[in-house]
Amino acid sequence: MAEMTDTIHRVAGKVLTLQDLELETLRALNSEYLRHHPEEVAAFLNERSPEDTALLLARAPTPSAAAQILERLNPRVAAEVLSLLDDVLVRAMLAATNPVRAAQIIGGLDPLERDAQLTRLDERAAEQIRELLAYPADSAGALMDPRISAFGPDTTVEEALRKMRTFKEKELGSIYLMDREGRLAGAVPLGEIATAEPETPLRDLIRGEPVSVFVNASREEVVKALDERRVATLPVVDSESKLVGVIRYRTLVAAAEAEATIGIQTMVGVGKEERALSRVG
CATH class of the missing domain: 3.10.580.10 (CBS-domain)
Known part of the structure; x- marks a missing residue:
């Protein structure tokens, strides 16, 4: 009986290991897809809720990969998504975003929300965006x-x-x-x-x-x-x-x-x- 129990535990251990490997493989594939196909990912996310989009960006492999997707989102959707993410990620993501695109996203917000988003950024990035917003559209x-x-x-x-x-x-x-x-x-x-x-x-x-x-x-x-x-x-x-x-x-x-x-x-x-x-x- 004890021998059978040991065998079951060994088999169960191998199954769990295989499941973990499959999960890691899927995560790696998802990361690579996010990194190399941001246009397709953004097109898909434009049809999802801002909450779903924020969750995916938070799980992106790097802030740079998240920025690649953010740049390609509908600007109004992107603005809503920013309000759902924490300050650290927003700061890192917008630092890696093309300032022109970042200005288009933040510029679509009402003045109070726009100022709130700019205060989340480092001083240099915020100043670049303010300068762009100061020019005629x-x-x-x-x-x-x-x-x-x-x-x-x-x-x-x-x-x-x-x-x-x-x-x-x-x-x-x-x-x-x-x-x-x-x-x-x-x-x-x-x-x-x-x-x-x-x-x-x-x-x-x-x-x-x-x-x-x-x-x-x-x-x-x-x-x-x-x-x-x-x-x-x-x-x-x-x-x-x-x-x-x-x-x-x-x-x-x-x-x-x-x-x-x-x-x-x-x-x-x-x-x-x-x-x-x-x-x-």
Whole structure:
């Protein structure tokens, strides 16, 4: 009898071990899917309740993975989700979120809730979002990403490549050069950098005058400049020609899609609960 009991315990132990392994495997697969397919995950979550979405983001493998999903949610859904998450996660997640997208999400809140969300962030991230919210909604300033990594004209190709490998943002197209006063000095296409000798200074790779838009330029002017030049990114300058940000074509498209969704919902009178179930795009 004792021998049979020992056998049962050993079998039960193996079954539990297999179940644990299966559970760990499923968790690993879920983490990988969240990391590599944020668009599909966001589309699915736009049809779920904010509570379900908040739960999934809280269980994401990293704040960066959660941010990838947050950026792709309906902005109004994303704003509701933020109010359900704890301060530590919100701070880490928004720090990894494109500031333009973060501003669109927080900007849709009423003033009191907007201030409450901004106080949850670290000072630098909150200031970036406030600056973006201060620009007219349809201006280049509101659409730009203020996180720019420009280079000096004397920087060599080797030095530039070493620094570029640390960039989180991979949609570059070109890199931008600034003079000592912070003014835009030129742009170098990535193709030029890839084929140049390592010791070549970036100033030798500048081709023509740099194309840019003024920080208060309208969305129409931005779209026209992107289309005419057929570039993926466009530098934004202030009244003194100082580089203050960059507009990415992908961000412009995402903003247009989000606004179209919100406009349709408002036009047909969709309520708060129904918006949480709406599909983007």
